[in-house]
């Protein structure tokens with residue numbers, strides 16, 4: 001009697017199988033959760049990508065304005081709209097747009113530019129109704145960028161529009177006095193337009 005096993009062989013096998021299955025399920029879930037956390041941290045949202053690009057564009061323009069344009073001015077070389085044909089270097093707005101032109105040549109379907117509802121030149125006006133809506137949205141609420149998705153040529157794009165404000169008196173003076181400008185009443189901190197960033201998603 002004393003030597004009788006606590007359980008018979010078949011029930012031990014069943015119990016073993018249940019224990020194994022239980023552990024397998026637990027391990028599976030732990031693994032899956034760990035992997036999900038990893039996958040989540042590896043993904044970057046389209047909004048975040050746009051935020052990064054915008055941060056670079058803004059910093060580059062400020063860097064160029066403060067460390068190149070201002071310094072050259074003291075040396076007698078001005079930032080000048082007609083820099084291509086005359087003595088001088090690009091205006092900060094043109095510096096950004098020229099980078100945008102070079103990026104567009106790279107065939108990445110990625111683009112950025114400065115645009116406005118009241119641009120100095122018509123080619124800086126909105127390219128679509130969607131851009132028009134985005135520019136007027138950031139005009140009314142400059143702290144919040146305007147985001148949207150676009151379907152074009154069978155591709156899906158993310159577009160972010162950030163308000164571009166007259167952060168210095170130089171912006172105001174030049175834009176108010178430019179012969180081509182449709183506005184003469186701009187003040188410091190007014191929204192002059194927006195930085196439009198567009199790139200493909202879901203590729």
Ligand code: HEC
Nearest residue numbers: 093114115116119120121124164165166170171174192193
């Ligand atoms: C010395 C003159 C000058 C200054 C200073 C200047 N801009 Fe401009 N800005 C221009 C010209 C000229 C264009 C058009 C350039 C082009 O399309 O080749 C332009 C274009 C723009 C555009 C695109 C829409 C449009 O009107 O064509 C925005 C937005 C803009 N500037 C914002 C600013 C901001 C913000 C500042 C200050 C941080 C600033 N600009 C300073 C002359 C100036």
